[in-house]
Amino acid sequence: MDYIEIKRRSSITRKILLVAVVTVLFIFMVKRPSSISGSTKFSQHESGVTHVLVTGGAGYIGSHAVLRLLKDSYRVTIVDNLSRGNMGAVRILQGLYPEPGRLQFIYADLGDAAAVNKIFSENAFDAVMHFAAVAYVGESTAEPLRYYHNITSNTLLVVKAMAAHGVKTLIYSSTCATYGEPDKMPITENTPQVPINPYGKAKKMAEDIIIDFSKTSNMAVMILRYFNVIGSDPEGRLGEAPRPELREQGRISGACFDAARGIIAGLKVRGTDYKTRDGTCIRDYIDVTDLIDAHVKALAHATPKKVGIYNVGTGKGSSVNEFVEACKKATGVNIKVDYLSRRPGDYAEVFSDPSKILKELNWTAKYTNLQQSLRVAWRWQKAHLNGYD
Numbered sequence: 001m002d003y004i005e006i007k008r009r010s011s012i013t014r015k016i017l018l019v020a021v022v023t024v025l026f027i028f029m030v031k032r033p034s035s036i037s038g039s040t041k042f043s044q045h046e047s048g049v050t051h052v053l054v055t056g057g058a059g060y061i062g063s064h065a066v067l068r069l070l071k072d073s074y075r076v077t078i079v080d081n082l083s084r085g086n087m088g089a090v091r092i093l094q095g096l097y098p099e100p101g102r103l104q105f106i107y108a109d110l111g112d113a114a115a116v117n118k119i120f121s122e123n124a125f126d127a128v129m130h131f132a133a134v135a136y137v138g139e140s141t142a143e144p145l146r147y148y149h150n151i152t153s154n155t156l157l158v159v160k161a162m163a164a165h166g167v168k169t170l171i172y173s174s175t176c177a178t179y180g181e182p183d184k185m186p187i188t189e190n191t192p193q194v195p196i197n198p199y200g201k202a203k204k205m206a207e208d209i210i211i212d213f214s215k216t217s218n219m220a221v222m223i224l225r226y227f228n229v230i231g232s233d234p235e236g237r238l239g240e241a242p243r244p245e246l247r248e249q250g251r252i253s254g255a256c257f258d259a260a261r262g263i264i265a266g267l268k269v270r271g272t273d274y275k276t277r278d279g280t281c282i283r284d285y286i287d288v289t290d291l292i293d294a295h296v297k298a299l300a301h302a303t304p305k306k307v308g309i310y311n312v313g314t315g316k317g318s319s320v321n322e323f324v325e326a327c328k329k330a331t332g333v334n335i336k337v338d339y340l341s342r343r344p345g346d347y348a349e350v351f352s353d354p355s356k357i358l359k360e361l362n363w364t365a366k367y368t369n370l371q372q373s374l375r376v377a378w379r380w381q382k383a384h385l386n387g388y389d
Contacts (some may be wrong), residue, residue, distance in 0.1 A: 041075070049073075051074070052129055053119075055080070056079075056085060056132030058228075061088070068293070068295075070102060074354075079108050083242070111149065125166070127170070131173045134147060135199065141344045147198045148201075151199075156206075163217065172223045175203050175225055179193055179194045185317070196347060219306040220306060221302070222302050226311065230287060231289060257327075260335055282349040284317050285370055289366075289367055290365040294312045294363050313354050328379050330371050331378050
């Protein structure tokens with residue numbers, strides 16, 4: 001074998017080794033929790049600064065919560081695995097608040113106990129707002145185990161990490177689905193919880209875990225059971241951008257907008273034979289801006305050794321048909337509507353009695369005009385035809 005051949009083979013070997021090393025490093029980086037932050041302030045408690053961990057902070061509701069917290073001078077860490085969230089929303093938030101020590105993003109899965117423990121070990125959290133969850137009723141009936149794992153099991157890991165690292169305040173994002181289909185309306189916080197689908201059941205189990213643990217600790221807990229969320233940031237910075245493959249499962253507002261844009265042929269209304277005023281389901285639609293205001297007020301009123309449970313809604317119900325008419329007016333498009341059979345796991349009528357949260361937290365919904373909330377959201381949709389991409 002001549003010198004040139006030996007040199008050539010040696011070069012090939014070096015290249016193979018280099019590729020192998022790079023591959024191993026890439027796999028290591030993908031599997032470990034990664035953060036985007038240029039400051040060590042997140043690892044230290046600071047007088048006068050409240051550091052909030054927002055799980056699911058890249059999602060629709062979570063990103064709006066992060067925006068409000070940053071506006072109110074909180075320090076925020078987002079943890080999200082981006083399975084339902086949008087990195088584009090995180091980039092918007094980072095651009096709005098680029099100062100060191102304001103916002104960091106950590107890519108991690110809350111189902112990974114070691115990753116969750118590492119996150120709590122390396123950061124000095126004062127409170128947790130726990131939004132992260134899969135949240136579609138229809139999907140939950142088709143994939144129940146996924147929902148029990150993602151909602152119930154993951155919440156258990158978060159609470160265990162909070163206990164292990166001395167984080168004393170939890171604001172838990174729950175749902176009216178824990179009530180199921182009550183015998184009478186409106187729903188109060190004392191309405192029996194009899195969920196009828198895996199989504200509601202998983203959320204109730206998570207609530208039970210939190211409440212039972214709170215009895216043995218001095219944790220301050222706020223559980224917010226909210227109703228159907230619509231709208232977007234009034235200033236047009238954030239909006240709702242579900243993944244295309246989830247359109248069939250998504251919120252009715254997203255489906256209305258997709259139909260208005262011609263992405264889908266028309267809107268599918270599932271169920272016209274319910275015992276309601278027009279045969280379609282009745283829901284309490286809460287604007288996301290109001291919803292986040294309730295979370296911030298809950299955080300401010302959280303008290304050690306106490307659990308606050310609140311319905312977050314407008315106190316009035318609108319039918320699906322009424323919602324569709326409001327969407328037509330908001331978009332200016334005469335959306336085609338197809339009426340189909342009921343969807344498994346749905347309930348006929350659900351709306352809240354928000355009097356408790358008004359009395360105790362001085363919160364009430366302000367953005368209660370359905371058409372106006374949809375108009376604001378539609379404005380964002382038209383300006384972001386490809387979502388955050």
